[in-house]
Amino acid sequence: MTADDQVDMTRSQVFGEVAEMYDIVRPGYADALVTEVLAYAALDGQAALEIGAGTGKATLSFAAHGVPLVCIEPDPRMAEVLRRNTAHCRGVRVQSGRFEDWRSDGRRFGLLLAATSWHWVDGERRWDLAHDALAPGGTLALFWNPHGIRDPEVQTVLAEVDRRHGLVGTPHRAPASAYGERPGHWAGAPGWPEEECRRDGRFTDLRAVRFREHRHYATDRYLALLASTSAYRVLSPDRRERVLAETGRVLDARGGGIDMDHFSDLLLARRPA
Numbered sequence: 001m002t003a004d005d006q007v008d009m010t011r012s013q014v015f016g017e018v019a020e021m022y023d024i025v026r027p028g029y030a031d032a033l034v035t036e037v038l039a040y041a042a043l044d045g046q047a048a049l050e051i052g053a054g055t056g057k058a059t060l061s062f063a064a065h066g067v068p069l070v071c072i073e074p075d076p077r078m079a080e081v082l083r084r085n086t087a088h089c090r091g092v093r094v095q096s097g098r099f100e101d102w103r104s105d106g107r108r109f110g111l112l113l114a115a116t117s118w119h120w121v122d123g124e125r126r127w128d129l130a131h132d133a134l135a136p137g138g139t140l141a142l143f144w145n146p147h148g149i150r151d152p153e154v155q156t157v158l159a160e161v162d163r164r165h166g167l168v169g170t171p172h173r174a175p176a177s178a179y180g181e182r183p184g185h186w187a188g189a190p191g192w193p194e195e196e197c198r199r200d201g202r203f204t205d206l207r208a209v210r211f212r213e214h215r216h217y218a219t220d221r222y223l224a225l226l227a228s229t230s231a232y233r234v235l236s237p238d239r240r241e242r243v244l245a246e247t248g249r250v251l252d253a254r255g256g257g258i259d260m261d262h263f264s265d266l267l268l269a270r271r272p273a
């Protein structure tokens with residue numbers, strides 16, 4: 001990981017400010033990813049532990065398959081939306097707090113999920129915490145859904161807007177083509193954990209899988225998506241408004257909207273039986 005990728009508590013706590021917007025504009029994860037995780041995990045009724053469940057983008061997909069889930073979420077505003085979204089799911093329990101402070105009370109899980117949240121957990125402790133939370137034979141499933149701009153010319157212009165406003169870690173840092181073909185082949189943060197997992201040495205059967213889908217966003221929708229990300233949340237409201245307005249003008253001058261490739265990149269690993 002680079003210096004930009006270090007856990008930054010300011011950034012990790014910004015999502016709650018826009019919990020409702022996050023819930024509306026953020027994309028979920030490919031159905032095929034959920035199927036892949038469940039086939040690998042072969043849960044047979046065992047429950048899953050979800051780290052940083054947010055508003056439930058991944059939670060709801062797993063709950064729809066009848067998986068009982070304990071969801072850990074430290075931000076009370078995200079947790080409130082999560083509780084509302086999962087109120088109809090009898091097997092879902094939401095617990096407040098960070099994974100680092102969570103007490104298992106001896107309970108072990110068949111599956112540990114982290115959807116766009118693993119990088120927020122303390123890098124010194126996360127492998128220990130995950131290992132301890134899993135039952136022997138249990139599955140670790142870490143996944144992210146980065147997106148890249150399909151048109152390299154649009155990407156270059158938007159990257160220049162970001163540069164002038166001092167933004168880092170936006171989807172404009174590289175075109176979709178730079179994401180390559182392999183899972184985790186990203187141009188920077190948050191860092192793909194496969195090597196770290198191998199170095200840790202306690203997990204086996206590592207499997208990395210990528211799912212890709214094309215999506216077109218209308219300008220307003222795209223600006224709302226950007227505004228829900230930590231790169232934009234850490235800006236002052238004035239600066240955020242200015243950079244989003246400029247981004248919108250760039251898109252509208254080219255006919256409006258933007259074409260993106262959405263990746264769902266998944267790393268699976270197992271705690272040996």
Ligand SMILES: C[S@@+](CC[C@H](N)C(=O)[O-])C[C@H]1O[C@@H](n2cnc3c(N)ncnc32)[C@H](O)[C@@H]1O
Pocket residue numbers: 012013015026051052053054055056057058072073074075078097098099100114115116117120121122
């Ligand atoms: C980018 S959001 C992802 C939310 C959801 N999993 C999703 O895919 O939409 C990251 C989430 O991780 C949570 N988080 C941050 N630090 C955490 C920690 N130390 N332990 C558990 N969750 C954490 C944040 O509150 C936030 O809800």
